[in-house]
Amino acid sequence: MNPTAGEGTLRARLLLLLLLAPALLxxxxxxxxxxxxxxxxxxxxxxxxxxYEFSLRQFGTFIDEPLYWHTFVRTALMSIVATACTLVLAxxxxxxxxxxxxxxxxxxxxxxxxxxxxxxxxxxxxxxTILLRESGVLxxxxxxxxxxxxxxxxxxxxxxxxxxxxxTSMLFMVVPLIGALDTxxxxxxxxxxxxxxxxxxILRRIVIPHAAPGIVAGCIxxxxxxLGNYLTPTLLGGKDSLWFxxxxxxxxxxxxxWEQGAAFGFLLLILSTLxxxxxxxxxxxxxxxxxxxx
Amino acid sequence: MTPDLTVxxxxxxxxxxxxxxxxxxxxxxxxxxxILGPSGCGKTTLLRMIAGFTSPDEGEIxxxxxxxxxxxxxxxxxxxVFQHLALFPMMNVGDNVAYGLTQRGVARSEITRRVGExxxxxxxxxxxxxxxxxxxxxxxxxxxxxxxxxxxPTLLLLDEPLGALDLKLREHMKIELKQLQAAFGTTFVYxxxxxxxxxxxxxxxxxxxxxxFEQVGSPQALYYEPQTPFVAAFVGANNRFHGRxxxxxxxxxxxxxxxxxxxxxxxxxxxxxxxxxxxxxRPEVAILARDEAxxxxxxxxxxxxxxxxxxxxxxxxxxxxxxxSQGEIRIALPQTGRFADLRAGEAVxxxxxxxxxxxxxxxx
Numbered sequence: 341m342n343p344t345a346g347e348g349t350l351r352a353r354l355l356l357l358l359l360l361a362p363a364l365l366x367x368x369x370x371x372x373x374x375x376x377x378x379x380x381x382x383x384x385x386x387x388x389x390x391x392y393e394f395s396l397r398q399f400g401t402f403i404d405e406p407l408y409w410h411t412f413v414r415t416a417l418m419s420i421v422a423t424a425c426t427l428v429l430a431x432x433x434x435x436x437x438x439x440x441x442x443x444x445x446x447x448x449x450x451x452x453x454x455x456x457x458x459x460x461x462x463x464x465x466x467x468x469t470i471l472l473r474e475s476g477v478l479x480x481x482x483x484x485x486x487x488x489x490x491x492x493x494x495x496x497x498x499x500x501x502x503x504x505x506x507x508t509s510m511l512f513m514v515v516p517l518i519g520a521l522d523t524x525x526x527x528x529x530x531x532x533x534x535x536x537x538x539x540x541x542i543l544r545r546i547v548i549p550h551a552a553p554g555i556v557a558g559c560i561x562x563x564x565x566x567l568g569n570y571l572t573p574t575l576l577g578g579k580d581s582l583w584f585x586x587x588x589x590x591x592x593x594x595x596x597x598w599e600q601g602a603a604f605g606f607l608l609l610i611l612s613t614l615x616x617x618x619x620x621x622x623x624x625x626x627x628x629x630x631x632x633x634x
Numbered sequence: 635m636t637p638d639l640t641v642x643x644x645x646x647x648x649x650x651x652x653x654x655x656x657x658x659x660x661x662x663x664x665x666x667x668x669i670l671g672p673s674g675c676g677k678t679t680l681l682r683m684i685a686g687f688t689s690p691d692e693g694e695i696x697x698x699x700x701x702x703x704x705x706x707x708x709x710x711x712x713x714x715v716f717q718h719l720a721l722f723p724m725m726n727v728g729d730n731v732a733y734g735l736t737q738r739g740v741a742r743s744e745i746t747r748r749v750g751e752x753x754x755x756x757x758x759x760x761x762x763x764x765x766x767x768x769x770x771x772x773x774x775x776x777x778x779x780x781x782x783x784x785x786x787p788t789l790l791l792l793d794e795p796l797g798a799l800d801l802k803l804r805e806h807m808k809i810e811l812k813q814l815q816a817a818f819g820t821t822f823v824y825x826x827x828x829x830x831x832x833x834x835x836x837x838x839x840x841x842x843x844x845x846x847f848e849q850v851g852s853p854q855a856l857y858y859e860p861q862t863p864f865v866a867a868f869v870g871a872n873n874r875f876h877g878r879x880x881x882x883x884x885x886x887x888x889x890x891x892x893x894x895x896x897x898x899x900x901x902x903x904x905x906x907x908x909x910x911x912x913x914x915x916r917p918e919v920a921i922l923a924r925d926e927a928x929x930x931x932x933x934x935x936x937x938x939x940x941x942x943x944x945x946x947x948x949x950x951x952x953x954x955x956x957x958x959s960q961g962e963i964r965i966a967l968p969q970t971g972r973f974a975d976l977r978a979g980e981a982v983x984x985x986x987x988x989x990x991x992x993x994x995x996x997x998x
Contacts, residue, residue, distance in 0.1 A: 531720035534685060535734035535781065536708045545733075549724035 375609075381602035398603030408587060408604075415584040416611055418498065419566040422505040426513045426562050427555065429506060434517035439526070453514050461508065465575045468504055469495060472576075496578040504576040505566050512565060513558040520554020521547075556623050557630045560616050567612050584608055636699045638663045638788050638821040639684065644693035646679050653679040655845035656693070661789075661823060661838075666815050668824045668832040671842030672868070677825045680842075681791055684823065685714050698788035708737075713782035714791040718798060719774055721766045727753070727777055728762035734785040752784040753777075756814070771799050775807055783818055792824040796831060808834050829869050833857070841865045861902065863994045866914040871951075873963050875913040876996065879905050887993045889913045894959030898934060898988035903995060910996035917951050917966040920986040922973065933985040938963070940980045952976060954984065 385395035402408045437449045456464060471477050472494040479491035494500060524547065532542045548555070573583035584604065591601030620627055639661040646654040653676040661667040669677045682688045684695055686707035695702045698711055713734070722730050728749055735745045753759055756776040761769065769777065775795060782790055796804045796811075812835050815822050826832050832839045833853040840850040841864070848868075849861045860866035867874055877891035887901045889911055899913045923929050926937075938954035941962065950967040965984055967973050976982075 525718070525720065527716045527718060527720040528722060530687060530707075531714070531716055532722070532733070533687075533707050534712075534714045535785065536737040537733070538708060538737070541737060546722060546724065 378602040378605055381599055382606050385599060398600050399607075401600060402603065402607060411582045411584050411587055412607065412611070414582055415567060416615065418502065418505075418583075419563055420615070422502050422509065422566045423559050423563045425502060426506045426509045427559060430510055430513035430517055430558070433510075434514050434521055437514070438518045438521035439524075450518075453511050456507070457511060461571055462575075464508075465504060465572050468500075468507075469575055472500060495576060496580070498577070501573050501577045501581060501583075504572040505569060508569070508572055509562040509565055512561045516554045516558040516561070517551065520551040520557075524550045552623060553625055553629045553632070556619065556625045559619060560630065563615065563619075564612055567608065635663055637661055638698055639667075639823065640694075640696040641680075641684070642694045642696070644680070644683065644690045644695060646676075646683060646688065646690050652845050654683070654690070657845070657847060658693075659840060659847065659850060661821055663821055664819045665837040666812070666822045666824065666835055668826060668836040668839045669842050670826055670829055670832040670839050670869070673827055675842045676845040677842050678793065681714075681793055681823070681825050684789070685712055685791055686710050711788040712791060713785055713787040713789075714793065715775075715778045715782055715795045717793045717795065719778040719795065721774055721778055721781070723766050725766075726762070727758070727764050727766065727769070730766065730777060731781045731784055733781065738785075748784055752780045755817070756780045772803055772807055772810075775799070776810075779811075779814060783820060786820075788821065790820050790822050792822060794826050794828075796826075796828070804831075811835060833869070841868060843868075859902075860914070860992060863912045863914070863997065866912075866992060866994070871917050871964070872914045873917065875915070875961075877911060877913065879907055879909050879911050879993075882907050886988055887911065887913075889993055891959070891961065893956075893961030895936075895956055895961045895963075896958075897991065899991035899993035900989050901993050905993065905995050911993050912996050913991060913993040915963070915986055915991040917964045919990045920963070920965040920984050922952070922965050922967070922982060922984045924980075924982055926983045929983060929985045933987060935983055935985050937981065937983045940976060940978050940982060942978050943976055952982075954982065 382398055383394055383396070384392040385397045387393055402412075433449075433453065437446055437453075441449050459467075469476075472479070474491050474493045474495075476494070479488070479494060482488040483491050528546055528550075529542060532546050537545070568585060570583070570585040570589065573581040574586060577583065585608070588601050588604045588608070591597045591604060595601075620630070637660040641657055641659050644654055644657050645652070655676075657680065669680065671677045679688065683690050684697070684702075686702065686705060689703070700711075702710060722733065725733070731749045731752055732745050735748060740748075749762070750759075753761055756779060758773060758776055758780070761773065761777070766774065766777070778795065779790075792811075796807050799807060808831060815835075824832070824835060833856075836853060838850060839853055839856055841848045841856060843864050849856060849865045851859075856865060856869045860869060863874075866872055875889060875891040875893070875895060875897065877889045879887050880890040880896070881888040882901065882905055885900055886898050887905050888896065888898050890896050891913070897913060897915070899915070905911060921929060926935060929935060937957040939957065941953040941955050944951045944953060944964075948969065951964050952967060952973075954963050954965060955961070956963060963984075967976070
């Protein structure tokens with residue numbers, strides 16, 4: 341082998357490694373290592389002060405205690421519903437931005453989707469509580485309009501949590517959808533129309549199949565964000581919002597039961613992986629295609 | 635017999651710009667009608683109005699005897715082959731062809747039969763299960779036509795469907811399109827900016843310019859008897875001379891061109907002595923010779939020098955500089971190979987039959 345060529349490839353490899361170093365450090369240091377630690381934590385239990393042994397007790401507690409797995413299932417279902425609502429609401433917006441608006445209106449519409457994110461999530465969500473609490477703007481408006489005899493409490497309902505989650509997630513659905521719809525050639529829609537297609541059938545047979553990778557990408561991102569969201573369910577749902585991240589927080593911070601918290605964290609990771617996998621299977625999309633779109 | 639398409643005084647404006655200006659024409663059943671024009675002449679707007687994607691501001695479009703005002707594109711007896719074909723990439727070839735029938739609610743067994751038959755007629759019997767991106771350019775073309783014709787439309791619209799193909803395939807698809815049209819007998823309305831496509835394919839051609847038809851007629855009529863300077867310049871190649879009518883003698887006008895060349899041409903329309911005119915001489919009408927004695931007797935003779943030889947096989951030509959006026963003229967080389975050794979700088983002489991040159995009063 342030519343020694344200079346060998347040196348060349350070695351240098352190229354070193355350079356590649358150097359370029360990847362920040363990403364690798366981040367991946368290993370901040371994601372893999374903590375998870376290994378969490379896995380070890382979740383699989384041990386304390387038998388005496390500073391004495392630990394391998395145990396599945398934490399996972400047993402999860403199954404034995406209905407509150408825990410009820411919260412778990414409820415979080416999953418609510419996240420799925422929130423994702424579906426976001427998709428339904430975001431689709432017409434993305435359609436308008438990608439297909440109907442041109443030039444300035446397009447930029448303006450896109451800005452409108454971005455503006456809520458200029459404000460911190462905490463402030464934004466607290467804004468919602470100001471709007472919705474019993475003495476807030478919306479209940480007073482309802483009384484003034486004669487729609488309610490007394491100001492209703494609009495906070496601390498499941499619907500309120502859903503509204504908050506959808507609001508927070510909207511942008512993350514709209515962006516991949518716009519990307520997907522932008523690449524849809526208008527002449528395909530015209531051709532379908534010309535061949536006798538009706539609006540709903542064109543949506544079902546042309547638009548959705550084309551946008552599927554974008555739809556799935558948006559759904560994955562929104563679902564993961566929603567499932568792992570802590571602030572919105574807690575602030576809008578109050579103490580009884582029963583969100584699984586809250587249980588994890590309680591175990592780690594309030595109860596100081598790190599083993600239990602770690603086990604819950606792992607269960608949440610397994611849950612989100614499982615549901616994303618299921619979603620990909622059901623929609624017939626490949627993970628690679630979807631990730632390229634998001 | 636009622637025509638398949640009647641366009642009656644149709645007008646379309648975009649803001650202040652008039653895209654289609656009070657246009658009226660008819661297309662007879664089973665014929666191949668082309669609309670030929672430069673880009674921006676309004677031909678695409680016209681086609682989109684026939685398909686129903688835009689509606690005319692004024693006038694009426696009647697297809698197969700039915701007025702089309704207010705009829706949406708999916709209810710018109712019209713199908714269209716799009717410029718980039720617009721095959722559905724999310725479906726296989728069979729589903730593409732079946733799409734229209736499915737939308738009409740035709741029974742499944744019937745759809746299978748008709749799709750199979752149609753693909754056989756366009757010589758793609760085994761393509762049913764193929765993906766669209768597995769097809770070649772020509773095959774895609776045929777699928778796009780099959781997808782439209784399977785619905786048995788009164789009218790098939792074609793929006794420059796050969797534009798995206800390379801030259802060889804385009805020549806081939808031209809012949810194939812003509813054969814398909816003859817085999818199906820469907821009325822085709824074809825728009826293009828390529829005069830060769832229009833001339834080869836059509837029974838009748840309309841030359842469109844600035845929202846109007848300059849001339850409608852057979853390809854031969856457009857080529858041999860252009861009615862306007864635009865048609866003379868746009869259809870086929872032509873030498874164009876601006877000048878004044880020095881003398882008018884019955885059918886013939888003597889034109890003194892601004893470059894100093896004096897030539898005779900057949901008058902198209904009334905022309906007064908002294909009026910500004912435009913004369914056209916086709917490169918293939920002029921006769922070239924090295925020796926004046928070889929030229930046919932009784933025709934005006936010109937001498938010139940070869941400026942450059944434009945060799946292009948069967949459509950080779952020379953660019954000459956006429957001796958008297960120093961004006962440029964392009965003359966086609968005969969196919970005999972007699973001038974194969976012609977070089978730039980050589981002195982030659984040429985002539986042409988004034989009956990085959992044409993002269994128009996210049997547009998004011």
